[in-house]
Structures are given as structure tokens and as C-alpha cells.
Amino acid sequence: MNLEELKNSIRNYPRLNILEALIAGFVIGATSLPADLILRFIAEGSASIPQSKKVDFYGFLLQKNLSKAKEVLATAKKPQNPCIINSLQSLKQDFPCKICKLTVPDSQIKYLENCADLFHSKCLKIYLEHQIERQVYPLNCPECKQEITENDISKQVTEEYFIKHQQKGIFIAMNEQLCVLECKNCGAKLENYKENTNRIMCPNCRISYCLKCLMGIHDTKNCDEFRKTVPLMKKCPRCCEGVNVKKSGILVCKCGAKFCSECLNYSTHCKCLTLKTNKLV
Incomplete structure (x- = not known):
């Protein structure tokens, strides 16, 4: 101008x-x-x-x-x-909605906290829920691309969609860099709220991980010692926890999954081996 x-x-x-x-x-x-x-x-x-x-x-x-x-x-x-x-x-x-391009009367105006673009409340709700369904993160203003605040999102979408957004959109700072950690079991995003801790727990399925090596918790061993035991373990195909292999057979993880120690396919009987169940203690 x-x-x-x-x-x-x-x-x-x-x-x-x-x-x-x-x-x-x-x-x-x-x-x-x-x-x-x-x-x-x-x-x-x-x-x-x-x-x-x-x-x-x-x-x-x-x-x-x-x-x-x-x-x-x-x-x-x-x-x-x-x-x-x-x-x-x-x-x-009247100003045009940045989503549908139709005019927005004053009574229907919706502002976002981080920008001054205008929307119909209904258009903004549909847009945000569609983005959450597509697992697009972070959620940005469709016009100026400024990140939309959690407060704005919670006011515009249903509780069901906001819970989905929280599960997929929690970020944590680790080693002075912004990192995204995802639970290997349920896919929820994890955040470390406590300082001076080496572990993180998924708020959804309650499985814990070591923040240093991102493997299962190993309180009695350091990360290097724990890695040496990995060849003796098989990863559960459901939750990715390590399961000790004492004998070849059907392994039962603490998450309840049963799988073959050879091919790692879910099974209670497998042609790979003679049927035998080794339960995780």
C-alpha cells in the first residue's frame, strides 16, 4: 500500500x-x-x-x-x-472470512490471539477439526500461518478433538533443543514436566521410557550396560518394550501381547517353533 x-x-x-x-x-x-x-x-x-x-x-x-x-x-x-x-x-x-471468503458480520467475528485475521466461528471450528483429523501440527492460522494458541483451540473444537490434539501435539525440550517424543505403544506425544529426571511416562498408557536412550526403564543398569542386553531381548510388536528371551517360543509381554520370538508376529501358535510360552516377569 x-x-x-x-x-x-x-x-x-x-x-x-x-x-x-x-x-x-x-x-x-x-x-x-x-x-x-x-x-x-x-x-x-x-x-x-x-x-x-x-x-x-x-x-x-x-x-x-x-x-x-x-x-x-x-x-x-x-x-x-x-x-x-x-x-x-x-x-x-463486514470483512471477508479468511476461510470461506464470505463477509463476516460483527456478531459472528472470531479473532485468534496471535493474529488479527477474521473468521466465522463455524468455519474456524471446521478448519481446526479437519487439521487435527489429518494430524497436522502445529496448528497455524490458514491466512498468516501464525501458530494458534492452545486457548483458541480449546474454545473452538469439541472436547473429543481437543483431547486428540493434546495427545498428538505435546512437545518437550531436551538438551536445549525442541524434541518431539512419541509413545511407542499408543502414539501419544510425551512431555517431561519435571526437572532433573531421566525418565518420562506416557500420560495415556502409563508406559515409562529413559530420556537418555529412549528405551525402556532400566534403573539397575546404565544406558550402555542396558544396550548390551538388547541382543538378548526382543521388542514387543505392540508396545516396543524389550522382552527377555529365555527360550525360543511364544513370548508374553507385560502389555498382554503374545508373539513369536522368531518372526515377532502376533501368535499363540506359530510354525517357526515348538509351542511354548515364556512369560515376562
């Missing part, structure tokens, strides 16, 4: 003072958001935010922190002055 176009857009909001117009120009130039959306957002803040809170509102805008600016706007007291109410009513305009 050139300077002349910006001036023409600002003229559509005559209630903006010089400072607010300058702030709007800065935010428009510093972000990829539509000029009319920014101008409308600032105009709403100007009309509804108490004077004592406007410094915070303007400060967050200059920092390009739209999430915090929206918090200030959201917590502002509802205006009682009829003139201010009329001012807000006059600002009502």
Missing part, C-alpha cells in the same frame, strides 16, 4: 486522532495484515478502552504485539456513554 492509499483508508475513520493514525500507519507498514482491519481494530480500541489503558494499548501496537493489544481491548469495560455506544455501532462493517 502506497502513502496515498493509506491516507484514503484513514479518511474512512475520521474519529482517529493524529497519534492513532500514525500508529495505524506503522502497524500497517510493519505487518502483512489488511489496512482496513488494522484501522478498524484501532478505532474500536479508541472508542472502548478507558484513557488510562490506552497507553498500554498503543504500546503493544507499536511492539507489533497484537495478542496483548487484543487483551487490553477484551478486558476494557463496556461503554456506558450513549455517544460512545453510537460511535461503536457506526464502526460496524
Whole structure:
């Protein structure tokens, strides 16, 4: 947008003072958001935010922190002055939903915390649930690609979908890098909440893993010693836990799976060997 176009857009909001117009120009130039959306957002803040809170509102805008600016706007007291109410009513305009491209009346507007794009609530709900079903992570705004907060997701999708998202989308920091650990048994994402611990437990199926080698828990051995025992073990095809092989036969893991020690296929009888069950203690 050139300077002349910006001036023409600002003229559509005559209630903006010089400072607010300058702030709007800065935010428009510093972000990829539509000029009319920014101008409308600032105009709403100007009309509804108490004077004592406007410094915070303007400060967050200059920092390009739209999430915090929206918090200030959201917590502002509802205006009682009829003139201010009329001012807000006059600002009502229709903007296109970024998903269906149809206009979004003020009564149906849904903002996201990390961006200023507009959506129909129904469109946003369908989009998020579709992304969760496709196992797309992280969940981003379909327009500006900013990551959508957990708070926004929980408000928009059903409890069933939010639980799916939590199971698939928990990240943990390990060795100063962001790592994603997935439970080998149920596929849930794991997060290490406790400091100074070498183990992590899946909140879904309760199976624990060593954070250093990502194998099963081995309290009596260090990781190197435990690795030496791996050739004497077979991985359960269901939960990937190591099962000690005392004799060839049908192995029974502590998760309940029964499988052949030779071909690792689920079986209670297998042509690979003479039937015999070795239970894991």
C-alpha cells in the first residue's frame, strides 16, 4: 500500500486522532495484515478502552504485539456513554472470512490471539477439526500461518478433538533443543514436566521410557550396560518394550501381547517353533 492509499483508508475513520493514525500507519507498514482491519481494530480500541489503558494499548501496537493489544481491548469495560455506544455501532462493517471468503458480520467475528485475521466461528471450528483429523501440527492460522494458541483451540473444537490434539501435539525440550517424543505403544506425544529426571511416562498408557536412550526403564543398569542386553531381548510388536528371551517360543509381554520370538508376529501358535510360552516377569 502506497502513502496515498493509506491516507484514503484513514479518511474512512475520521474519529482517529493524529497519534492513532500514525500508529495505524506503522502497524500497517510493519505487518502483512489488511489496512482496513488494522484501522478498524484501532478505532474500536479508541472508542472502548478507558484513557488510562490506552497507553498500554498503543504500546503493544507499536511492539507489533497484537495478542496483548487484543487483551487490553477484551478486558476494557463496556461503554456506558450513549455517544460512545453510537460511535461503536457506526464502526460496524463486514470483512471477508479468511476461510470461506464470505463477509463476516460483527456478531459472528472470531479473532485468534496471535493474529488479527477474521473468521466465522463455524468455519474456524471446521478448519481446526479437519487439521487435527489429518494430524497436522502445529496448528497455524490458514491466512498468516501464525501458530494458534492452545486457548483458541480449546474454545473452538469439541472436547473429543481437543483431547486428540493434546495427545498428538505435546512437545518437550531436551538438551536445549525442541524434541518431539512419541509413545511407542499408543502414539501419544510425551512431555517431561519435571526437572532433573531421566525418565518420562506416557500420560495415556502409563508406559515409562529413559530420556537418555529412549528405551525402556532400566534403573539397575546404565544406558550402555542396558544396550548390551538388547541382543538378548526382543521388542514387543505392540508396545516396543524389550522382552527377555529365555527360550525360543511364544513370548508374553507385560502389555498382554503374545508373539513369536522368531518372526515377532502376533501368535499363540506359530510354525517357526515348538509351542511354548515364556512369560515376562
